[in-house]
Amino acid sequence: MAADGLRPIPERGGTDMTAGPLTAGGSAVEGLSRLLAQMPRPAGAEYVAALEDELAARFEVRHAVAVSSGTAALHTALLCLGVGPGDEVLMPALSVVMSVAPIVSAGARPVFVDCDRHGRGLDLDDLAAKVTGTTKAIMPVHLWGRQGDPARLAHFAAAHGLVVIEDACQAQGSNPGGRAAGTNGDVGCFSLKDGKIVWCGEGGYLLTDRDDIAGRARALRAHHLPPYGGQPETVGYNYRLAEPLAVIARANLARFDDLLDHRRRQARQLADLLTATPGMTAATTAAGDNGYSALIWLDLDRPRAFCEHLARLGVPNSVGTFGLMAADQRPAFARYAGAPCQQAATVIDRTLAVVLTDHDTEERINGYAQTISREASTWATH
Numbered sequence: 001m002a003a004d005g006l007r008p009i010p011e012r013g014g015t016d017m018t019a020g021p022l023t024a025g026g027s028a029v030e031g032l033s034r035l036l037a038q039m040p041r042p043a044g045a046e047y048v049a050a051l052e053d054e055l056a057a058r059f060e061v062r063h064a065v066a067v068s069s070g071t072a073a074l075h076t077a078l079l080c081l082g083v084g085p086g087d088e089v090l091m092p093a094l095s096v097v098m099s100v101a102p103i104v105s106a107g108a109r110p111v112f113v114d115c116d117r118h119g120r121g122l123d124l125d126d127l128a129a130k131v132t133g134t135t136k137a138i139m140p141v142h143l144w145g146r147q148g149d150p151a152r153l154a155h156f157a158a159a160h161g162l163v164v165i166e167d168a169c170q171a172q173g174s175n176p177g178g179r180a181a182g183t184n185g186d187v188g189c190f191s192l193k194d195g196k197i198v199w200c201g202e203g204g205y206l207l208t209d210r211d212d213i214a215g216r217a218r219a220l221r222a223h224h225l226p227p228y229g230g231q232p233e234t235v236g237y238n239y240r241l242a243e244p245l246a247v248i249a250r251a252n253l254a255r256f257d258d259l260l261d262h263r264r265r266q267a268r269q270l271a272d273l274l275t276a277t278p279g280m281t282a283a284t285t286a287a288g289d290n291g292y293s294a295l296i297w298l299d300l301d302r303p304r305a306f307c308e309h310l311a312r313l314g315v316p317n318s319v320g321t322f323g324l325m326a327a328d329q330r331p332a333f334a335r336y337a338g339a340p341c342q343q344a345a346t347v348i349d350r351t352l353a354v355v356l357t358d359h360d361t362e363e364r365i366n367g368y369a370q371t372i373s374r375e376a377s378t379w380a381t382h
């Protein structure tokens, strides 16, 4: 048992790749016990403050602000940057519903932009074509932990006077080019939901070097109440992260490198096992990708139906399990859709993105590979 109360991840080649649940006897559980013995403490925030210090140090940014979810982080970031009614936010159609909802909640208009052929980042031509006089922000979404070219995007944003809010909820630990995803824009937003690389059940955080954003975010997440907000000029929210969840997040943050390494190995293992399967190609990855999901490009008939079929057989994946589709095709956002973002739809429909967690052993991943290969070989007959 590791000192943090979470079982360590064995080195490559071990049969047990389990990162381990929170189990009794370690400091994560001891921390929770200690805290629970003190609760209720209505104004308590020490564990959240400690988590924020550790996140800021880990990501080498001036500020980390913990909130109750990734969705709350995005909403907070938009409000802190003054995005509201009458504003447009450029964002990829290659994204999840939770990336779009905060823009709508802020009263702004999401404008969907297509992606490049590989589904890495925004198509800069389409982006340029969609800038208008009311565009206020760009929100790149690093789906499956992959990001485009942050330097080019920053250059584009600066040239057009736009702020950049990164949705890095799936990109904890991704650092292609050496700089962490979520630290390239004005503010980066992360999720701590179960299944993310560092998790605590539900939670999120913002990273920023800007003092003004951090100050506003701290006020906004707690109704602008003291000690952060003084007398509120605008309404705020209860977007606080609960103290017990901060204890869990800190324990997982302490083993971030192991969790990241583990996830990358899992993703590589599944992709390697499927390379010889007809109709499947491992998606292109970059050196710093976090391996959030194992990504397989499908050259099969009815790829969405195939993903749904796999989900029913116990292979969790973005399309089959979570109904991922290009955001501009979702009925909920129909009023914001323009010409279809064809490339985003193709990438989503043809990518088998297998959902991975700490607990997926080598054996389970072998099982996924066997199921996928077997079903692919007979898919034409379905």
Ligand SMILES: Cc1ncc(COP(=O)(O)O)c(C=O)c1O
Residues within 6 Å of the ligand: 069, 070, 071, 072, 096, 098, 099, 141, 142, 143, 167, 168, 169, 170, 190, 191, 192, 193, 202, 203, 204
């Ligand atoms: C890309 C992306 N954006 C936003 C979110 C929202 O995060 P949360 O579920 O913590 O609200 C998620 C979470 O799954 C996500 O994957």
